[in-house]
Amino acid sequence: MLTFIGLGLYDERSVTVEGREAIRDADRVFAEFYTSRLVGADVADLEDYHDVEIEVRDRAGVERRPDPILDAAVEGDVAFLTAGDTMISTTHTDLRLRAAERGIETRVVHGVTAQSAASSLTGLQNYRFGKATTLPFPYAHGGDDVPASVVETIEANRERGLHTVVYLDIKVGTGPSGPDPDHEEYMTADYAAELLAAGWRDELAVVVARAGAPDAVVAADRLSALAERDFGEPLHLLVVPGDLHHVEADALTGLAGAPADLIEE
Amino acid sequence: MLTFIGLGLYDERSVTVEGREAIRDADRVFAEFYTSRLVGADVADLEDYHDVEIEVRDRAGVERRPDPILDAAVEGDVAFLTAGDTMISTTHTDLRLRAAERGIETRVVHGVTAQSAASSLTGLQNYRFGKATTLPFPYAHGGDDVPASVVETIEANRERGLHTVVYLDIKVGTGPSGPDPDHEEYMTADYAAELLAAGWRDELAVVVARAGAPDAVVAADRLSALAERDFGEPLHLLVVPGDLHHVEADALTGLAGAPADLIEE
Numbered sequence: 252m253l254t255f256i257g258l259g260l261y262d263e264r265s266v267t268v269e270g271r272e273a274i275r276d277a278d279r280v281f282a283e284f285y286t287s288r289l290v291g292a293d294v295a296d297l298e299d300y301h302d303v304e305i306e307v308r309d310r311a312g313v314e315r316r317p318d319p320i321l322d323a324a325v326e327g328d329v330a331f332l333t334a335g336d337t338m339i340s341t342t343h344t345d346l347r348l349r350a351a352e353r354g355i356e357t358r359v360v361h362g363v364t365a366q367s368a369a370s371s372l373t374g375l376q377n378y379r380f381g382k383a384t385t386l387p388f389p390y391a392h393g394g395d396d397v398p399a400s401v402v403e404t405i406e407a408n409r410e411r412g413l414h415t416v417v418y419l420d421i422k423v424g425t426g427p428s429g430p431d432p433d434h435e436e437y438m439t440a441d442y443a444a445e446l447l448a449a450g451w452r453d454e455l456a457v458v459v460a461r462a463g464a465p466d467a468v469v470a471a472d473r474l475s476a477l478a479e480r481d482f483g484e485p486l487h488l489l490v491v492p493g494d495l496h497h498v499e500a501d502a503l504t505g506l507a508g509a510p511a512d513l514i515e516e
Numbered sequence: 517m518l519t520f521i522g523l524g525l526y527d528e529r530s531v532t533v534e535g536r537e538a539i540r541d542a543d544r545v546f547a548e549f550y551t552s553r554l555v556g557a558d559v560a561d562l563e564d565y566h567d568v569e570i571e572v573r574d575r576a577g578v579e580r581r582p583d584p585i586l587d588a589a590v591e592g593d594v595a596f597l598t599a600g601d602t603m604i605s606t607t608h609t610d611l612r613l614r615a616a617e618r619g620i621e622t623r624v625v626h627g628v629t630a631q632s633a634a635s636s637l638t639g640l641q642n643y644r645f646g647k648a649t650t651l652p653f654p655y656a657h658g659g660d661d662v663p664a665s666v667v668e669t670i671e672a673n674r675e676r677g678l679h680t681v682v683y684l685d686i687k688v689g690t691g692p693s694g695p696d697p698d699h700e701e702y703m704t705a706d707y708a709a710e711l712l713a714a715g716w717r718d719e720l721a722v723v724v725a726r727a728g729a730p731d732a733v734v735a736a737d738r739l740s741a742l743a744e745r746d747f748g749e750p751l752h753l754l755v756v757p758g759d760l761h762h763v764e765a766d767a768l769t770g771l772a773g774a775p776a777d778l779i780e781e
Contacts, residue, residue: 257628257636259532259626260626261534263533264532264533264534264537265532265533265534266532266533267524267529267530267531267532267533267628268528268529268530268531268532268533268536269526269529269530271533272529336628336632336633336635336636337636338635338636338637338639339632339635339636339641339642341641341761341763343636344639344763344764344766344767345763347639347767347771348639348763348766348767348770348771351770351771352770358730359636359637359732361524361525361628361632361633361636361727361728362628363522363532363601363626363627363628363632364629364632364642366631366632366642367601367604367626367628367629367631367632368601368626370601370603370604371522371601371602371603371604371608371624371626372603372624374603374609374612374613376604376606377604377629377631377648378647378648378649378650378683379647380647380648381646381647382643382644382645382646382676382678383642383643383645384643385643407676411647411672413647418643462626463626465623467624496606498606498609498610498613499609501609501613502609502612502613505613505616505617506612506613506616
C-alpha cells in the first residue's frame with residue numbers, strides 16, 4: 252500500500268489528523284521537498300513530531316529510480332510525503348501510475364494548497380480565478396524579463412474579469428549553472444512585483460507571504476509599490492486581480508491594506 | 517479573537533492538527549453547514565471528537581444576525597467552523613470584515629478544498645484549470661436545462677485548452693417552493709451528467725464522488741455513459757477536461773477508467 256500524504260503549507264501541525272495517523276501507521280516513510288517545502292518545519296522536526304524516520308528523495312530518486320519506494324510498498328505500508336497537497340505535480344501522478352501498474356494499492360490523503368489559501372486569505376472568490384501561472388527566474392527561462400506565456404495568461408484572465416495566481420519560482424537542487432545539490436532559492440514577491448511592474452507599473456496586485464503560517468502577510472498595492480517592500484521569509488506568491496465583486500473590494504481594502512483610490516478606479 | 521477554521525472534506529479527522537488544537541482551545545465554537553457540509557461526520561460526531569459544544573448557525577444567523585458571534589469574540593476566543601476551507605464563501609469574508617471593523621483580531625486555519633482534491637484525485641494538473649462553475653438545480657434558476665453561464669464557462673475554458681470544475685448544487689434550508697428548514701438536497705453527478713449530455717453527449721467528463729473520503733470514486737467516461745451510473749452518497753462534482761497532457765491522459769485511463777478510444781480522439 253502506497254499512501255500519498257499532503258503535509259499542508261507551514262509546519263508539522265499543518266497536516267490533517269487523518270494524515271498524521273497514516274504517517275504513524277506506515278512501515279516506511281518517504282518524502283520529497285524539491286517541488287515545494289514546509290517553511291516552518293524541517294525534516295528533523297517532522298521526524299520528531301511523528302516519531303518516524305523519513306527517507307528524503309531528490310528528483311532523480313523519485314522520477315528515475317522509484318523502484319525502492321515501490322518495492323517497499325509491495326512489502327508493507329508506505330507513506331510518501333509532500334508539502335501542500337499531494338499529486339499536485341505530475342511527478343506524484345507518475346509515481347501513482349507506476350504503483351498501479353505493479354498492482355500496488357494507492358490512497359491519497361489531501362493537504363491544504365497555496366491556491367486555496369490564496370483565495371481565502373485575500374477574500375478573492377475561488378470561482379473567480381482563471382488559470383494559474385508560474386513566474387520563473389530570468390536565468391531559468393533564458394530571458395531577462397517576464398515570459399510571454401505569463402503575460403498571456405494574466406491578460407487572458409483579465410479579459411474575462413478573472414483573477415490570476417502567480418506562483419513564484421522555486422529552485423532546489425538546480426542553480427543558474429545547472430545541477431547543484433546545495434542550491435536552494437525561492438523567488439520573493441517584491442522581486443516578482445519588480446519584474447511584472449516593467450509592464451504593469453500601476454496595476455493592483457496582492458502579495459500572499461507564508462500562506463498558512465501564523466505570520467502570514469497579505470498586502471495589496473500597485474506592483475511598483477510592492478516592489479519596494481520586504482515580505483520576509485518565503486514562500487511568497489502574487490495574485491493579479493481581475494474584476495472585483497464589492498465584497499472582494501472590501502476585503503482587499505479592509506484586510507490587505509489596498510489604497511482606496513486603486514480599488515475605486 | 518475570531519478564528520475561522522476549515523474542517524476539510526470528509527469527517528472529524530479531515531481537519532488539520534492546528535485546526536483541532538484551535539477548536540479545543542476556543543471558549544465558544546460556532547459552525548455553519550449551509551454552504552457545504554461534511555459527509556462523514558455530523559455535529560454530534562464533531563462535538564464528541566473535539567470535546568466541545570458546537571453552536572450551529574443558519575444563513576440568517578450568520579449573515580443577518582452575526583452580533584452574538586462577534587460579541588463572543590470580543591469576550592473570548594471563538595472558533596467559527598465550516599466544511600472545506602474557510603473564507604471560500606463571501607459569507608465568511610463578510611463576517612471577517614465585520615470583525616475587523618469592530619477591532620476583533622481574526623485568524624484563518626485553512627482546510628482542504630474540493631477544488632484541490634479534484635485536481636489531485638483526477639491527476640489533472642492544478643495550473644491547467646480555468647474558472648470553475650456551479651450547476652444549479654433547474655428549479656433554482658427557473659429553467660429546465662443548463663444555464664448559459666455554465667455552458668459559456670466550459671466553452672471559454674476549452675477554447676484555451678483548460679479543464680473546468682463543475683460544482684453541483686447544494687440546497688440546505690431552501691427547497692423548490694422557498695425556505696424550508698428541513699430541506700436538504702445534493703445534486704448527484706449522474707443527474708448533472710444527464711443535464712450536460714443534452715449538449716455534449718459524447719464528451720469526456722470525470723466524476724469525483726466523496727473527495728477526501730476513504731471510498732472516494734473517480735470515474736472518467738462520456739457524459740451520456742456517466743448519466744447511467746450511480747456514484748453513491750454525496751458530495752459529487754464533475755470535471756470537464758480541456759486538452760490533456762500525456763501524464764493527465766495516462767491518469768484518466770489508469771486511475772479513472774477512461775475508455776482508451778475517448779482519450780485518443
